[in-house]
Amino acid sequence: MRGPGFETFxxxxxxxxxxxxxxxxxxxxxxxxxxxxxxxxxxxxxxxVRKDGNPVGYAQRTMVNLFLNERRRRRPVPVxxxxxxxxEDTALTSVDDAAHVHQLLAGLxxxxxxxxxxxxxxxxxxxxxxxxxxxxxxxxxxxxxxxxATLRTQMTAEG
Numbered sequence: 001m002r003g004p005g006f007e008t009f010x011x012x013x014x015x016x017x018x019x020x021x022x023x024x025x026x027x028x029x030x031x032x033x034x035x036x037x038x039x040x041x042x043x044x045x046x047x048x049v050r051k052d053g054n055p056v057g058y059a060q061r062t063m064v065n066l067f068l069n070e071r072r073r074r075r076p077v078p079v080x081x082x083x084x085x086x087x088e089d090t091a092l093t094s095v096d097d098a099a100h101v102h103q104l105l106a107g108l109x110x111x112x113x114x115x116x117x118x119x120x121x122x123x124x125x126x127x128x129x130x131x132x133x134x135x136x137x138x139x140x141x142x143x144x145x146x147x148x149a150t151l152r153t154q155m156t157a158e159g
Contacts, residue, residue, distance in 0.1 A: 064132045
């Protein structure tokens with residue numbers, strides 16, 4: 001399953017993949033599951049991934065594909081009451097900020113959310129984002145523009 005360098009890759013990129021997973025899923029437990037599944041798949045393909053020379057890009061693409069495929073298979077089920085979460089992402093300054101960001105991002109379609117996460121968390125250019133989510137660089141720019149416009153509109157409406 002693993003080969004030379006996998007442990008180093010794991011130590012260096014696990015936290016970044018978890019942050020990306022958090023931005024995609026908006027749920028800490030789901031992000032951990034997504035990151036774990038991504039790392040398992042990267043580990044299984046490590047000899048091929050290592051030869052490619054871009055294991056982080058491969059892992060990001062794998063994570064986005066897993067996220068988008070899961071979103072296609074699973075439809076949200078309405079619940080009467082949203083359960084409390086045990087812990088929030090501490091990267092933001094307060095729980096209120098984190099909840100607000102999650103609420104704003106939850107209003108975006110999955111591909112727009114993925115494009116924004118890859119741009120602003122992974123700092124990827126349009127062509128690499130397009131490769132990760134399976135579209136052209138022009139479509140990435142469209143996803144980013146529409147997603148950011150939606151976020152601006154929501155934030156303006158809130159005051």
